[in-house]
Amino acid sequence: MPKLFRIFKYIPGTQNRFFKKLILVFFILGLIAVIFLTIFVAEYKDFNDVIKAKVPKLSWLAESYNLLDVLYFYSYFQETKLPKYEIIIEEENLKVLNENLPDISEITLSEEYKKNSVPAILKYNGEDFEVKVRYRGDSQVHWAYPKKSWRVELTNKTMEDKGLINGMESFNLIIGGDRSLVTEQLSYYRSKKLGLAVPHSEFVDLEINGKYQGAYWLLETWDKTFLEKNKVASDINLYGENVERYEQKNIFASTDRWTKYTSDEMALFDNFAEVEQLLYLLEIPDEEFYEKISELVDLDSFYKWNTITLLVGGDGQKYSNNIRMYFDNTQGKFNFIPWDISQVERPELYDAYVSPIIDRILSNPRFLQERNNYLWDYVKNEENLEDDLKYYDELFGKVKISFHKDHLKLYSNLFFDRQVSNRRKLLIEQVENIKNKLSEAKVSVEARIDTDFNSSRRVVADLNFLTQNFNSLNIKKISFRWDEPGSFKLYDDTNNNGIWDDKDQLVGNFKRDNKWHEIDLNKEIFARRDYDDYKKFKQDKFYQENFFNPVNIIITPYRLFIVSQVPKFVPENFKFKIENSLTGKEADLTKRFIDLATFANFEDIFKNREQFILDNPIFKLNEEGIVLQTGIYQINKDIIIPKNTSLTIQVGTILNFASSTSMVSYSPVNISGTKNNPIIFTAQDKNRPWGVLGLTSGADGSIINYAIFEHGSDDYINGIYFSGMVSSYFAKTAIDNSTFQYAQADDGLNIKNSSSTISNSFFHRNSADGLDLDFSNSRVENNRFIGNGNDGLDLSSHQPFILNNYIEGSGDKGISIGEDSKAIIINNLMKDNKIGIEIKDLSEPQVINCTIIGNEIGINSYQKKAIFGGGHGKVYNSVIWANDEQITFDNKSTISINQTDVEGGYEGNGNLNLDPKFADDFKTQNSQMRINLDYLKQYLEILPKELFMGIY
Structure with a gap:
């Protein structure tokens, strides 16, 4: 007995042979279930490649994805919904095709191999057609595995022959799933809606010698029949990459990297002058290129072609391959054909380094905006996405049975269904991303105002608009309030030199409506892309290193100048109406005002x-x-x-x-x-x-x-x-x-x-304060402050020394003390002010031998600023008399009064309530008000030997 089953003898009842067999069955089924579940998780979570890389011994597990198709057993009993094509090929000819295939280490099929077609019979729609067939495809996936892609060419190629299949003389049968599953077919459907020429394509079932091969994507090849069906003259040049020459190199570097699929029969020889002219334009400086490119390239065709790509985030139209364009010799311009677009997940809409023709055209903000217009026109119409999704769903409904029955494909049915579903979600997300990006509208305005007018400069306001949006913005209106007389003109910085000069164009005059001045305009502003030096675009290395890297949007300035002869321009309420030029959405505006006089x-x-x-x-x-x-x-x-x-x-x-x-x-x-x-x-x-x-x-x-x-x-x-x-x-x-x-x-x-x-x-x-000391230990002595509008003396912080000053008739305080000041205030007279002395915000002054008389409030103490606290003053040897209120303070403040004569009396050491009997100079003459100097010893140098309360 195998060791594994010896444990059964320890389990009651398992010695019965029936139970042993039953347990064995459950064990085997459990093992199968674990393997099946592992394959399922690996396939569902896309772990197959990880398993192959990290655990090579389990590669067999990762390659067993087809086991999952047993879940779709019911599909084998369903009829497919696709047109059926059958190729009958003799075994000898099939052997020739297989034996001449390159080693799997080779990257592409050689051009020599592509010449080795073999005869076959194609059965379609009840008819037999004599054809030549071969394998096709530039990558190994098309020919290195059991399921291969095919090139089919009718033997009789005359246009008048009734034997054409759906108007095609040749076509490709591409393995189903190579072109983003069913998304590429949707892109062709969209292309037709935009009026672009596209080859005929559809999904079909294929049998070879009676064996079902599964679903294929039938795609018409490049020939004159394709042109004729798309109402394009057939005797023209249709270009693509020269596969033998490109090898992931930049096809825009030279004409030998291009080939023709159809030719202009009127040419005296095989003429590549059209491509040569395009390559020449790609090398000339920007301004010249922008002026001339529209005479060689149909830009409407380009914008639509690029729009189709961005709708799926594609990266197929690259510098090295997949660019198809024909030169319309009745128009004298290149037109573009969507081809191998692919679908790529982009977190947001952006322009990337893709190919010189795309990058060079879109480096012009005006061309870029025209492309954006096409893109917006498509995504803003919700019916477009609804129609696209309806087409996508119907297409999936047609093809899914054929894909499910296809046992030769390189992925499971689970993977196929999940990918189709995910790509559908991605289609919706990509449209939303485009709408969101094109709807962005943010702008900053730096308004440089010349408040100190100089007659040599008549620009009173230099308006610098800064944009970094994917889409352009439109400056619709500028207005400001200006109460004084004066007229204003608006100029555009036409030559972009940042200086108002005679080359700048007049936009118009501001109109005055009461106190408001405003002007309507239609100034479109674009954010430039930070494209690298276009001279690098011909280099193979540049695109090999930078392909599909996003092109940064740079902050782009646009200047307008307000010109006037007003002497001092200090406007109020500058307003700007700026909109997204596509959506009309008002821009999120940041305004910054800069006074040029500040550092003039x-x-x-x-x-x-x-x-x-x-x-x-x-x-x-x-x-x-x-x-x-x-x-x-x-x-x-x-x-x-x-x-x-x-x-x-x-x-x-x-x-x-x-x-x-x-x-x-x-x-x-x-x-x-x-x-x-x-x-x-x-x-x-x-x-x-x-x-x-x-x-x-x-x-x-x-x-x-x-x-x-x-x-x-x-x-x-x-x-x-x-x-x-x-x-x-x-x-x-x-x-x-x-x-x-x-x-x-x-x-x-x-x-x-x-x-x-x-x-x-x-x-x-003075209209406000007479003297203001901030963060100062200054000495203020023997001064007179009379009739100042606010404070006579305003003290903030530090320890100033205030001695022998006369302060009268201040509109607010005689002396204001704040912000943690430790002022020493000796022998000062505060008379007929609103407040004699005010102490606030953690200040702790010492007030000595001062007379405070005839004010509305003698001394007030309070908290003004929450970051500080109340005031805490100390008063000695002073007279506070004949004020409307002698002393007031809030609940956060204190005032210590000692040896002071206060009308009405006040709590404190040695305080009096005696008539001071003022002399004409407001010195006291009451002998009872003589004081003790012992605790003022630090000030004895400035104090008289005999001292009374109040000033001396």
Whole structure:
């Protein structure tokens, strides 16, 4: 007994011979089931090739796929639905064909073999035809296996002979499934709908000497009958690749890689001039090629041909083979014929490197868009896909029995059914992918606005449209709001040089509707493809390395210029109506506005002193640097003092600035007048403020003394926003005895990121803040702030020292302290402001010997910005009196009051509620308000020996 069955003796009841046999049967059936299931899974999951590669010993398993066809046993009892062709060939002749086949290691059938046809009888539709037959096909799958592809040629080839089969004098019988199963037949059906010439094709059953061979795809060969049936003159040249010469090489490299299937009988000799001319055009520069190609190639035929390919994602029409075209000598142009298209799964629609003729034509955006038009016209009509799927399903219904009964094919019935189903789904996905890709509409607009008008530049807006869409977009309308007088014209950058010049075409004039200006246009913009150098397209290596690689779509700019004479163009609400040119879908628009004035003076920073003097002849040079001598000057343009020098403005100089005109220095400045001869920065027209005096980090060590600054504003120069009429950023500056008044901006004086000194100066009736210190440890001493529109003094962050200042009549706060400031505030008078002192956002100032009187609120503390917290001030030795409200704060803030006289009283150490008995200078005269200096020892150097509450 075999060892395997010895275990049976240990199983009760198995010693009976019947049970032993029954178990053996179940074991064998189970083993068969496991093998069958393994084959099924391998076939269903396409694991056959993996098994052959990874486990060679199980190759027999992977090659046993036909065992699965037993599941389709019922098909052997069904009648097929295809036309029947039968070839009767003598065994001797069949032996000749088989013995002359090349070794299986050979790639293709030689041309010599193709000449060895043998006689046979073809039976079709109740008739017998004398034919010559041979095997055909350029790859091994057609002739190296039991099921082979055939070439059939009627012996009598005259056009008038009634013996033609369906109007054909010769045809191929191609193994079923070679051409993407049934998808190729669908592509021919689609081609006919588009009006392209295609050979006759259909699926048929084939018997050879009475033995059923299964389903074949019958395809008409290239001959004059094909041309005649497609209503094309038969005496013309029909071209394809010369198989003996191409060997996966670029057939567009030379004429010897082409062959003719039919010839122009009117030619004096075998003339290849048409191909030669096409190859010549493929070598000339782009612009010349684009102009001439339409006179040699019927572009409508090309677009339709390419559309058929993209509908199935095909890669068949390649650089080396499968391109079929005829030269219509009544038209003088090449026309294309779909052939061996194939179906390829693409995750999305894209153009790929395929062949020089395709790549060269589609490198022109206009030609590309015309191709897209054909593609969109097909996929947008849902009836087309419905009709295609109906044809596909009916075709599958006709052929499936023949495929199921075919025991010679190289795949199982399961594989066939699944592939037909998957390819049907793929057809739907490919149409959806095309629709989605062609419907994309995204565009960016970079609007470069010239807000600082220069009479040498009349372009007030340079509009740069950036597209990277598969399909073109259409700019339909541009509009903007502009309240001021003025007219505007729109120009196209016709020569694509990015500059408005006399070669650019006028698009039209903007029309004004109330405050809106708008123009209708029809500007089509295309995204170019990043095709490689066309000179490489003739090289065999280029396509061998790049075949079917996607061609990148590159961001492509298109420029339009808005031209006007308006002095300062600051439009509102720029609007653009941009649509997908195929679908009319409005584009997803990203707008970016760029103020050309921001860096208009950037290069001036780097000029040497001599270049600066040439540009600004009112200045002179001395040994130290640049000098502006005493005088009165009209400043009509921005002046940039370059780095690595210095500027001195002499006593008594008056600078009258034009509107929005500024001076910015990247070097130290010395602006020192005298009490009787101050230096004055003012406006030419007081109703049109000038810009700023801006000091940057290179101006560290600057001096401003006895200077008057008035009627200025703010400015944005070289990426720096100068918020004050005088702004010193990252530049330590000493300011003394100067006046800052009538500024029409955020600040009269703004100090950022530097420890400067501001003393003995006057801040008067500035529209917003008088002095703004940001991130500054500056010292502010002995200044007067009167009638400023917002804050007298605005402090943010760091630890500035505020001493002996008089602040009156501020529209908001006398002193505003925020953003974690640790300011020291000593001996300051805040009078008749809206709020005397405001403390916010984690600031912890010390307020010492200050008098806060006659304000709506004496001291207020609160959280303004959520990223911080409340304010927490400490007040010592001060007087808070005669305010509408003395002290207020929110629930996130605190105020510590000590040794301070507060009207109405206030909790704290040593606080009083006594009439301070102010003198005319608001110093207290109440002797009971004398204080202890022990805890103020750190400030004793600046405090008097005898100290009362309030200012001293």
